[in-house]
Amino acid sequence: MSREVSIKLPDGTLKQVAHGTRIIDFVRTQIGAGLAKAALAAKLDGKEVDLSHELTADAAIEIITLKAPEALDYIRHSAAHVVASVVQRLFPGTQVTIGPVIEDGFYYDFAAEKPFTPEDLERIEAGINEVLAADVAFTRSEMKPADAVAFFLGKGEKYKAEIIEELAAKGAETVSLYQHGDWIDLCRGPHIPSTGKIGAVKLTATSGAYWRGDHRNQMLQRIYGTAWRNKDELAAYLHRQEEAKKRDHRRLGKDLELFTFHKYAPGAAFWLPKGAILYNILSQFMRETLLGHGYDEVKTPLIFNKDLWLTSGHWDKYRENMFLVEEKEGEPAEFSLKPMNCPSHHLLFGSTRRSYRELPLRFHDQGVLHRNEERGALGGLTRVRQFQQDDAHIYLAESMIGDEIARLLTLIDRVYKVFDMTFTAGYSTRPEKFLGTAETWDRAEAALKQALDASGLPYTTNPGDGAFYGPKIDLAVADSLGRKFQLATIQLDYLAPERFDLTYIGEDGAQHRPVVIHRAIFGSFERFIALLLEHYAGALPTWLAPEQVRVVTVTENQIAWAREVMLALRARGVRATVDDSKDKLGAKIRLAQLAKVPFALVVGDKEVEAKAVAPRRFGTEDLKQMPLERFFEIIDAEARWPRIET
């Protein structure tokens, strides 16, 4: 007997097909051969399945073709399988582990005898291209977990067996396997119909990676790759990567003479004159902004006795990241450079009797911090050992948390809008090991979440990712290559007030325990500047540009007027220079553009005559000649610092 199932197409039409019809056949016969050819996978009631999946129940169907955004995920995941099959052919004895899709590509982790060399990668890539050309079909099958474990153990694949055992422990009744050619892998799917649908694959990098990301586990060998619908897309992607590298803040820092590093001070930047200007503007901008938002700036010591860190808990939890300082040579280090400002602020809070009338009490501190990051983790300005934060600690009563967080989110949002930067927010909740009571945590999480929801900012929730002392909100910004870095943070802390025995006198005359909010908006100036530079590709807005105006003369005959213009600009606070070199005008313009100076003011005989300038704005063609007074108006308006509403 033949039963029928009812399949609903995206446009609403219902089709009846025999129970057990494969999707690919359904599409070919009921929709069209063209779609059947273009199809890669399908969604049944939103669930991703292969085209070979059999229709056994009424469902709404959606066909995913090459054009769909998801297509790239399927192509990449299928490409990862091909990589693994080629690696196992070329390097017998290598075990497979996992091979997920990531942003712009995929990777596959192998338990290999030896790391893969760049030459190995070339051989593997050649093997991949053979498989793509052969257009081998992917086929799906299922097994009972116990059988699958035996199957993979029989092939010496102990990582796969471990994964299946975990799936079984979670209650999986069957696991799926995918095969192309004679190579088979445990896989959730779906896959594209055949390897020929993978247009272009390139292996991009190798690296060591710990099994399950834990450094106590065995180190696996990872191969990164990218895959696209066709060669043009791949070429376009590689071109984008090349372009992105030009925005790398390390490149820009060198080209624009902002900062440099020396191997005698790994992870600590030297700020060159132009970089120091940028750093100081941001620092002062934040100082004034926070002053306007009820913060009090403080300055606290750099070096502290270890007793402070014993009290705060850093000595136990954070000592390996602290630079210890010995007071007398040969004696055990009793001091440390501070890795964070919070403990010193707690000392300040506790240094006098506090009243509820002072709350929320906000200490802002841009003090220099040192953290002994692992050597391998250092990189540019985004991962340093010495830095300054726009750090603050807010002491308040628990009832004030909601308002304060809401205010903070508004402030953060406004600050980032000034720089035209977009961020992603993450909300992290109670970890498994936490301090305090579940009840306070519930209240704290509710307050954070409520403020976050009210703010209208989109955010992701990271359950269990909170600090052990409280939940937090983190804001991340992506660099030119799409890597995300945490900048702003808001963390609630119930523990520190306990450890430092902080109290204030309430309206009722009794002592109360405050709550602390740790928060930063830029995060560290170093990291913020890195992302700021990449965001603007080095072409900073006028108010931030270290050199705002460069007066360029056509010949040496205009040097006197050029200097007069420069001095007049400097007199009104504009950072101006003169290029009075013997270069031709074209060369001077080029240099000004390469230095990304917002305005090049051309002065020739005509301008001298008219007491005028001919401004050329960065990245544009020439502006018309104008009286110097007129240019003053333009530059004054652009050089003005943004104000953040209170």
Added chain:
RNA sequence: GCCGAUGUAGCUCAGUGGUAGAGCAACGGUUUCGUAAACCGUAGGCCUCGGGUUCAAAUCCCGACAUCGGCUCCA
């Protein structure tokens, strides 16, 4: 810290066992020029550092240091 790659002039890079190179920048000179590179010349190096192999090392080997990519994305 771990895996891999890299380290040559201020910058970008060539040079694979036999006397250290180019372009740009710098410096000197000529040119006085109207919106992205005028011309000629000069100088610049412990080839990251320390060991080793060799008649001979930037080059081969070992180690240190630094830099770069990665070490959360879970069949």
